[in-house]
Amino acid sequence: MDPPLKVSHCVVLLLGLICFTEVTVGQGNQKCYVNEFEMEPNFTMSEFQGEWYVISIRNRMTAQNGGTNLGSSMRQRYTMGAYGSLSLETNLQNAMFGCMRFDSTATPDPYSNMTKFTIISNNAALRRRVFGNTIWIVRTDHRSFAVVYSCGYIRPDGTCEEPTVFTLNRNWNGHTPNELVHINEALASICVHPSTLIPVSQDGDCALNDAPGFTRPTQLNNPMNQMNPTNNNNMPGWMNIARQWINTFG
Numbered sequence: 001m002d003p004p005l006k007v008s009h010c011v012v013l014l015l016g017l018i019c020f021t022e023v024t025v026g027q028g029n030q031k032c033y034v035n036e037f038e039m040e041p042n043f044t045m046s047e048f049q050g051e052w053y054v055i056s057i058r059n060r061m062t063a064q065n066g067g068t069n070l071g072s073s074m075r076q077r078y079t080m081g082a083y084g085s086l087s088l089e090t091n092l093q094n095a096m097f098g099c100m101r102f103d104s105t106a107t108p109d110p111y112s113n114m115t116k117f118t119i120i121s122n123n124a125a126l127r128r129r130v131f132g133n134t135i136w137i138v139r140t141d142h143r144s145f146a147v148v149y150s151c152g153y154i155r156p157d158g159t160c161e162e163p164t165v166f167t168l169n170r171n172w173n174g175h176t177p178n179e180l181v182h183i184n185e186a187l188a189s190i191c192v193h194p195s196t197l198i199p200v201s202q203d204g205d206c207a208l209n210d211a212p213g214f215t216r217p218t219q220l221n222n223p224m225n226q227m228n229p230t231n232n233n234n235m236p237g238w239m240n241i242a243r244q245w246i247n248t249f250g
Helices: 003-029 060-065 125-131 177-189 223-227 237-249
Strands: 050-058 072-080 086-094 098-108 116-122 134-140 145-151 163-169
Touching: 050 060, 060 125, 086 125, 125 163, 134 177, 145 177, 163 177
Parallel strands: none
Antiparallel strands: 050 072, 050 163, 072 086, 086 098, 098 116, 116 134, 134 145, 145 163
16 A cells, blocks of 8 residues: 555544544433434425334333344334324234234324324234334434334433334335435434344235234124134134234233
8 A cells, every 4th residue: 555545544544533433422422301302304294104114123122132022024004194193003023923913093292393293092002012102203204214213201300211213114125325324313313322223124024904903893802703713814713812912911
């Protein structure tokens, strides 16, 4: 390597070290007050609604157990309702119980510019454990990626005890390098390190129109449907009952 090239290489390394130090110091001094987090300034629900794939996630379960029993093929569909309400359908593939669907309804928080929603109707404790009780749209371009935040408990000092964060993409193949730049910036703004998110495997299973809803009255309240060795889900009756139990109690 000739001297000019060495000098250029050293300058690049030095600049990189300076930038890394600035980011690290900045994050170290960040107060991480939940109610001061900034959401997507240009959010429009009409453009955001529709189908999304969950690409990565971090919650209490992943913080404790990593990706064990996380599930795969997670999809979500957001639909704008009357008076600013939000309908949310979530599908995921569970190793033991197959495709599972959770339906939720959320209302916008006052003065949030329609970027913060609180779930008021949820058919499963398991869904709350995986995705949280609120929906805060931290960052999105509406067309390709989004970062969603939820905090189950805000400490007296204003910080979140155990945040839930997941990233979404319109493409099941995941985020592009350019999208990851914006995603990592958004994660830093809410005091979440990208390395704490677990990748979600997308296998093409559990399409939103295919996965059965496990809280429909015909399934929950009909003893014949529960005891039948094979039902509309093509699964043994005992397994269907177990799935309904998990749907209800997590």
